[in-house]
Amino acid sequence: MSDARSDIFARIREALKVKAPKPHLKGEPKPGSTSSVAKPWLPDGGETADASLSILAEQLAKLKAVLIRVPDHASAAKAVAELSAAKNWKKVAYHGHPLLRPVAAALPCETWEADTSFEKQRLEGCDAGITTCESIVAQLGAILVSSASSGGRALSILPHVHVVVAEASQVVPDLGSALALAKARHGDQMPSMLSFITGPSRTGDIERILVLGAHGPKELYLVLVG
Amino acid sequence: MSDSKAIFLKDATVNAADGDQRAFIRKALGGYYVNRDLQKARYRDWERARDAASLAKWSAVNDLANVLEKFVTNFERNGGVVHWARDAAEARAIILKIAEDNKAKAIVKSKCMTSEEIHLNDALEKAGYGVVESDLGEFIQQLRGEAPYHFVFPCMHVKREAISELFTKHLGTAPTDSPEELTMIARRHLRQLYVDADIGITGANFLVAETGQISITENEGNARLTAALPRIHIALSGIEKVVNHLDDLSVLLPMLATAGAGQPMTCYNTLYSGPRKKGECDGPEQFHIVLLDNARTRLLADPEQRDALHCIRCGACLNVCPIFKNIGGLAYGTTYQGPIGSVITPHLRGLKQWNHLSGASSLCGACTDACPVRIDLHHHLLHNRRNAAKESPTLFDQVFHHGFNFVIKRPWLFATGGRIFRATLPLLQKLPLPYMGAWMKTRDLPKAPAQSFRDQWKNQNV
Numbered sequence: 070m071s072d073a074r075s076d077i078f079a080r081i082r083e084a085l086k087v088k089a090p091k092p093h094l095k096g097e098p099k100p101g102s103t104s105s106v107a108k109p110w111l112p113d114g115g116e117t118a119d120a121s122l123s124i125l126a127e128q129l130a131k132l133k134a135v136l137i138r139v140p141d142h143a144s145a146a147k148a149v150a151e152l153s154a155a156k157n158w159k160k161v162a163y164h165g166h167p168l169l170r171p172v173a174a175a176l177p178c179e180t181w182e183a184d185t186s187f188e189k190q191r192l193e194g195c196d197a198g199i200t201t202c203e204s205i206v207a208q209l210g211a212i213l214v215s216s217a218s219s220g221g222r223a224l225s226i227l228p229h230v231h232v233v234v235a236e237a238s239q240v241v242p243d244l245g246s247a248l249a250l251a252k253a254r255h256g257d258q259m260p261s262m263l264s265f266i267t268g269p270s271r272t273g274d275i276e277r278i279l280v281l282g283a284h285g286p287k288e289l290y291l292v293l294v295g
Numbered sequence: 296m297s298d299s300k301a302i303f304l305k306d307a308t309v310n311a312a313d314g315d316q317r318a319f320i321r322k323a324l325g326g327y328y329v330n331r332d333l334q335k336a337r338y339r340d341w342e343r344a345r346d347a348a349s350l351a352k353w354s355a356v357n358d359l360a361n362v363l364e365k366f367v368t369n370f371e372r373n374g375g376v377v378h379w380a381r382d383a384a385e386a387r388a389i390i391l392k393i394a395e396d397n398k399a400k401a402i403v404k405s406k407c408m409t410s411e412e413i414h415l416n417d418a419l420e421k422a423g424y425g426v427v428e429s430d431l432g433e434f435i436q437q438l439r440g441e442a443p444y445h446f447v448f449p450c451m452h453v454k455r456e457a458i459s460e461l462f463t464k465h466l467g468t469a470p471t472d473s474p475e476e477l478t479m480i481a482r483r484h485l486r487q488l489y490v491d492a493d494i495g496i497t498g499a500n501f502l503v504a505e506t507g508q509i510s511i512t513e514n515e516g517n518a519r520l521t522a523a524l525p526r527i528h529i530a531l532s533g534i535e536k537v538v539n540h541l542d543d544l545s546v547l548l549p550m551l552a553t554a555g556a557g558q559p560m561t562c563y564n565t566l567y568s569g570p571r572k573k574g575e576c577d578g579p580e581q582f583h584i585v586l587l588d589n590a591r592t593r594l595l596a597d598p599e600q601r602d603a604l605h606c607i608r609c610g611a612c613l614n615v616c617p618i619f620k621n622i623g624g625l626a627y628g629t630t631y632q633g634p635i636g637s638v639i640t641p642h643l644r645g646l647k648q649w650n651h652l653s654g655a656s657s658l659c660g661a662c663t664d665a666c667p668v669r670i671d672l673h674h675h676l677l678h679n680r681r682n683a684a685k686e687s688p689t690l691f692d693q694v695f696h697h698g699f700n701f702v703i704k705r706p707w708l709f710a711t712g713g714r715i716f717r718a719t720l721p722l723l724q725k726l727p728l729p730y731m732g733a734w735m736k737t738r739d740l741p742k743a744p745a746q747s748f749r750d751q752w753k754n755q756n757v
Contacts, residue, residue, distance in 0.1 A: 072379070073379035073380060073381045073385060074379040076381055077379055077381060077534065077586075077588045077592065078360055078363075078364075080588065080592035080595075080596075081359050081360045081363070081534075081592055081595065082360050083592075083596070084592050084593075084595040084596035085357065085358075085359065085360065085595065087596070087598045088357070088598065089353075089357055089598040089599075089601040089602065090598075091353065092346075092349050092350060092353055092602070092669060108344075108347070108545070108546070109339055109340075110338060110339050110340035110341075110343035110344050110347070111338060111339065111344055111545070111546065111549065112337040112338055112339070112549065112559065113337070113339060128559065131559075132559075183576070184576035184577075185576075187576035187577050189490050189524055189577065190490060193486060193487075193490055208549075209549060209559045209560045210559065211560055211564075216571075216572070216575045216577075216578060217575070220576065221523075221575055221576040221577040221578065222519070222522065222523035222575075222577050222578045223520070223523040223524060223577050226516050226519040226520055226523060226563075227520065227523070227524075243545065244544070244545040244548065244549065244560075245542055245545035248541050248542055248544060248545055249542070252506075252541060257372070257506075259373070259506060259508065259566075259568045260568075260572065260575070261373075261567060261568055261569050261570065261571060261572045261575060261578055261582075262522070262523075262565060262566070262567055262568075262578065263508075263565065263566040264519065264563055264564070264565040264566070265548070265560065265563070265564040265565070266562065266563060267558075267559065267560045267561065267562050267563070267564070268562055269562070270514070270515055270516040270562055270563075271514050271515070271562055272431045272432075272478055272514060272515050273448070273514075273556075274430070274431040274432035274435070274448065274449070274450055274451075274478075275431070275450075275453075275455055275458060275474040275477055275478065276323055276451075276454065276455055276474060277323040277324070277326055277327065277448065277451060278474045280474055280475050280478040282478070282479075282482065283431055283478055283481075283482065283514065283515035283516060283517070284429065284431075284482055284485065284486075284515045284516040284517040284519075284520055285515065285516020285517075285519060285520070285562070285563070286516070
């Protein structure tokens with residue numbers, strides 16, 4: 070009896086007996102190369118840390134994400150507390166990370182370490198979620214979160230507001246560097262979810278008019294320390 | 296004439312005459328053109344990026360057996376379950392069985408054109424499951440009971456007033472003309488459904504062989520929620536979505552967003568490798584992937600058009616196509632509309648029934664220019680026309696080509712025919728010629744020269 074798997078593989082092998090010509094390319098890029106220098110044709114991510122930071126700020130502004138730069142961790146906690154008071158958050162969920170516990174402790178509202186006693190219905194009722202991240206891509210204004218760095222899969226997507234607290238040293242120039250870093254860090258034990266977040270959730274499905282907060286967070290804050 | 300051709304001609308004629316609707320579509324696409332060009336300008340060399348994207352897909356598709364094998368090995372090592380479906384019926388049966396085995400009730404779906412291709416919702420609803428589309432555009436189309444108009448922007452043809460009425464009718468909400476408020480109505484309605492669903496069904500934009508991860512591109516966050524909250528995650532994907540390296544995404548993800556939606560990158564680009572891992576607090580307990588052939592290997596077997604499998608479904612070719620803009624997406628009657636749909640549908644569903652789509656093109660080449668992975672779209676439409684004429688020539692094809700063949704091989708007949716034609720040309724001008732009415736209304740036939748080219752050549756003094 071032939072099963073679907075072997076049938077499909079047999080069809081593929083049969084189909085590929087006739088070769089297709091390789092596309093005619095101007096200059097041959099190397100597949101699988103990870104250095105940003107190897108792709109000088111993609112959008113610029115900055116060659117120095119300062120250049121990257123200024124590209125990042127520009128991209129985040131265009132995406133309507135809010136960048137808050139602070140000198141140290143104490144000021145980060147203060148900034149998030151001010152945000153919480155200004156926006157009148159009642160319940161805030163956070164990822165149980167040593168850097169975030171002091172931030173949560175400084176908040177003037179009810180807080181909950183979501184990943185130590187996860188409950189989806191409770192998370193649905195939270196105004197904001199606070200997480201760390203894996204890295205930040207200057208080139209695109211994208212923040213890479215993972216189920217490891219961000220308290221699971223739902224914390225960075227279900228609450229109406231997402232706050233990321235990160236170090237300036239986590240900024241990498243481009244997408245290739247962020248993927249290479251994740252691979253180097255996790256090897257073949259990748260977190261079950263890695264997600265690039267590029268601005269607050271949005272849709273243009275109604276008359277192609279941009280609306281923020283389609284299903285995910287309406288507001289995205291990046292608090293960058295250092 | 297095939298049924299699908301008759302329907303196409305009727306719908307296309309009606310839609311092309313609807314000036315209001317055409318103006319609405321043009322306006323909806325106006326902002327896209329501006330944003331796309333702004334984003335493309337950030338690329339230091341867009342054409343080189345297209346080379347790289349095209350090579351990444353070429354390498355995977357032309358080594359599909361090995362790359363797919365590698366993906367599956369790594370996917371299973373990550374704890375996922377792989378299912379194979381030769382056709383749509385097998386894919387539906389696999390998904391129904393997973394639902395049945397797990398005693399599921401509610402299913403939430405994120406946008407997945409492959410599920411449209413296999414008519415999954417019908418099958419699930421018939422089996423008694425509640426299925427909700429969570430992408431805003433798909434949600435609206437589901438309420439309207441209509442297929443997607445555009446495979447990236449499913450309800451781009453629907454005006455806000457119609458959406459407001461639809462929501463009032465189905466959800467009992469107050470009428471509003473604000474897109475923001477309409478979006479919030481859908482948001483509030485769907486939130487609890489994610490929490491309550493047993494199964495989340497998503498598509499996949501890329502399957503990464505190197506790591507066994509699947510990559511999902513979206514803007515709304517509905518796919519993130521669909522893969523986070525239900526206890527079972529099923530991804531449905533065509534076998535051609537595989538790429539070799541994780542790093543290929545550093546080119547493909549930004550280009551998909553720029554070409555398709557005029558964004559630097561879409562809001563959420565997520566890689567999933569397996570169900571909830573040890574130490575993680577949430578995520579599904581099971582992660583299944585259904586890998587679908589459904590005639591993709593037929594397209595793979597045609598080396599001339601194999602590059603149509605490089606398609607990353609960005610929709611750029613639809614957005615620039617003069618035919619799409621005039622007849623709209625629904626007239627095609629296909630899962631995949633526009634130039635890419637016209638190229639691949641004859642392969643997926645049969646050339647005889649669908650060859651009329653090969654003529655749904657002005658051959659202007661705008662689609663080929665727009666394609667981020669350099670699929671030779673408008674030439675493939677010509678290839679399909681040629682193949683159709685070879686496979687099942689129409690009576691006109693036969694008479695015309697045999698006649699031409701007969702005459703061109705006999706110089707005396709050709710010369711005599713030419714003489715008769717030159718003599719009768721002034722008469723033809725006055726006759727009602729079939730198919731020529733619209734053309735002749737504003738144009739005159741050229742005046743016939745006194746001598747044929749051959750006579751002029753013979754008589755010249757060189």
